[in-house]
Amino acid sequence: MDFTFTEEQEMFKKAxxxxxxxxxxxxxxxxxxxxxxxxxxxxxxxxxxxMALTVPEEYGGLGLGYTARMIALEEISRxxxxxxxxxQVFALGIEPIVKFGNETQKHKYLPDLAAGKRLSTTxxxxxxxxxxxxxxxxxxxxxxxHYIINGRKCFITNSHIADTLTILVKDEADPKAFSTxxxxxxxxxxxxxxxxNKIGMRGCNTGELSFEDLRVSKExxxxxxxxxxxxxxxxxxxxxxxxxxxxxxxxxxxxxEASVKFANERILYGKPISQLQSIQNKLAEMKVDLDAGRLxxxxxxxxxxxxxxxxxxxxxxxYFTTEATQKAAKMAVDIHGGYGCMVEYPVTRYxxxxxVLGPSAGTSDIMKVxxxxxxxx
Amino acid sequence: MYHIVVCIKAVPDxxxxxxxxxxxxxxxxxxxxxxxxxxxxxxxAMEAALHxxxxxxxxxxxxxxxxxxxxxxxxxxxxxxxDQGILLSDRTFAGSDTYATALTLARGIxxxxxxxxxxCGMASSDGGTEWVGPQIAxxxxxxxxxxxxxxxETGPEIWKVKASIENGYRLMQVKLPAIFTVTRxxxxxxxxxxxxxxxxxxxxxxxxxxxxxxxxxxxxGLLGSPTVVSTMTTRSSRRQVEIINGTSEEKAEILVQKLxxxxxx
Numbered sequence: 001m002d003f004t005f006t007e008e009q010e011m012f013k014k015a016x017x018x019x020x021x022x023x024x025x026x027x028x029x030x031x032x033x034x035x036x037x038x039x040x041x042x043x044x045x046x047x048x049x050x051m052a053l054t055v056p057e058e059y060g061g062l063g064l065g066y067t068a069r070m071i072a073l074e075e076i077s078r079x080x081x082x083x084x085x086x087x088q089v090f091a092l093g094i095e096p097i098v099k100f101g102n103e104t105q106k107h108k109y110l111p112d113l114a115a116g117k118r119l120s121t122t123x124x125x126x127x128x129x130x131x132x133x134x135x136x137x138x139x140x141x142x143x144x145x146h147y148i149i150n151g152r153k154c155f156i157t158n159s160h161i162a163d164t165l166t167i168l169v170k171d172e173a174d175p176k177a178f179s180t181x182x183x184x185x186x187x188x189x190x191x192x193x194x195x196x197n198k199i200g201m202r203g204c205n206t207g208e209l210s211f212e213d214l215r216v217s218k219e220x221x222x223x224x225x226x227x228x229x230x231x232x233x234x235x236x237x238x239x240x241x242x243x244x245x246x247x248x249x250x251x252x253x254x255x256x257e258a259s260v261k262f263a264n265e266r267i268l269y270g271k272p273i274s275q276l277q278s279i280q281n282k283l284a285e286m287k288v289d290l291d292a293g294r295l296x297x298x299x300x301x302x303x304x305x306x307x308x309x310x311x312x313x314x315x316x317x318x319y320f321t322t323e324a325t326q327k328a329a330k331m332a333v334d335i336h337g338g339y340g341c342m343v344e345y346p347v348t349r350y351x352x353x354x355x356v357l358g359p360s361a362g363t364s365d366i367m368k369v370x371x372x373x374x375x376x377x
Numbered sequence: 378m379y380h381i382v383v384c385i386k387a388v389p390d391x392x393x394x395x396x397x398x399x400x401x402x403x404x405x406x407x408x409x410x411x412x413x414x415x416x417x418x419x420x421x422a423m424e425a426a427l428h429x430x431x432x433x434x435x436x437x438x439x440x441x442x443x444x445x446x447x448x449x450x451x452x453x454x455x456x457x458x459x460d461q462g463i464l465l466s467d468r469t470f471a472g473s474d475t476y477a478t479a480l481t482l483a484r485g486i487x488x489x490x491x492x493x494x495x496x497c498g499m500a501s502s503d504g505g506t507e508w509v510g511p512q513i514a515x516x517x518x519x520x521x522x523x524x525x526x527x528x529x530e531t532g533p534e535i536w537k538v539k540a541s542i543e544n545g546y547r548l549m550q551v552k553l554p555a556i557f558t559v560t561r562x563x564x565x566x567x568x569x570x571x572x573x574x575x576x577x578x579x580x581x582x583x584x585x586x587x588x589x590x591x592x593x594x595x596x597x598g599l600l601g602s603p604t605v606v607s608t609m610t611t612r613s614s615r616r617q618v619e620i621i622n623g624t625s626e627e628k629a630e631i632l633v634q635k636l637x638x639x640x641x642x
Binding site (some may be wrong): 007008011012014015016018019022023048049050052053062064068072 | 449452453456568569570571572573574575578
């Protein structure tokens, strides 16, 4: 058992860190102020081939797999959780096409998605439920070689910037049957409607989608008809949760780094507060949580790279790392004292970002349901 | 096609400069305690070579003298786009001053065979002498221009360079082969890319020892270094804080007086 990165993975880490520090840092304040997606950031992600990481080489990707993706997300999230979230959801939109698309669909969509010429997302959650997709009310009905889709989706990351979307829809005639379709933003009957204003991850777009007699051809069906739940869940279980874990790890690192820096600089009682045991306890807890989170994360992702199902392992990692991130952000703010309430200190952003990590790709309570089911099975 | 050689150095990460310690016996930096990274100014030299390669035809070699760990920065240059990497590494190279370093690099460059243009960062972030580039030029018997801010090819093997000097700059036409040491204003270095790292899998790093270079033991490393470091100390800088009390007007007056006394206004 080897717990170290390969030389090449270390270089990926360095590349991702350089990219994030040089190309993303200048835009963080603007994203924070406007809450809007920054075009320059999307362009930088595309130029750095970040959307291509998990796309197979034969479709224009880099075919580097999921460990490289986790490394990239961790480093990007260390600088901008919003950007990491946006990027991880691009992959979430791409993954169902990689896993379940036919050759025509793969050749049609993947090269542009890998190059960042087109952006993607996946849409499952509805006002009636996300963690329980069977409660969905968006439906399709067959009309010859076409399907007519009606309904709406909510809390969809990249809702307003995605060009190509994979959506999960229920069969109007059979409430137990779901299908997944690939749709494009300019299709008549499809519209991105309300855009959310979140407390954290500002600069990452979240919003609602509306489908009004959206007519799609059978060529847009992704995977077998009626088996769409498997398509969507396979993507969310491993790629979605894995992505959230990467976001959480990066934010944990950011919290720890900011805390160490501040604790070494802040003088109290004539010495840096890093010499006070109460502060050291917090730093130690943050470090333990970060290391434990990384072990859980890279265990899951190594299974994923071997082609094994790692949904349960990702549920454990997602639960642990997002909870640990919220704890770390709170401790980081505490260490900063009064300064931790001032917006010019990044820990205030970390705290807000940390709380958006929780519900994304399944709340901690849902993760525990999955973990308990795993234990009891 | 031009053969461009870029001299690179592995230096302790400047971001962790406060953790660099000095060995009291050898009076050298304890490099093993801080991760080694590509010298920041060498990135600008590499960028210049790669930019030229993209617009014209060129074969770019990255060469470094250092311990085996310095192989990482050679790999990094291959990932950035260099065609070939060479690491000059031998126990006998340890303790080299700038003279011995330049001599070793010059021997390495000669062994490559062909070189048209040699680029170096103006200085390293750890030593900061700015001597290695000019000394390589002396050993190879070719012209050198230091502190280059702009460079353009104006004709076959003729390059126009703008180099910084005190209170101004100089413009020169230089016939190759030549060495230019570059400043950070020359360009914005590219960042490592994942696809570059993948492409580097197929590129080769050559490792040459002292015997490969045919260098006698007393011409390299500590034995070949005429410099004697008598002492080395860590400079500490501490901020002094003084609180000025009084009304706003009084505080402003005192502050202006203090700045004037310090010769700052």
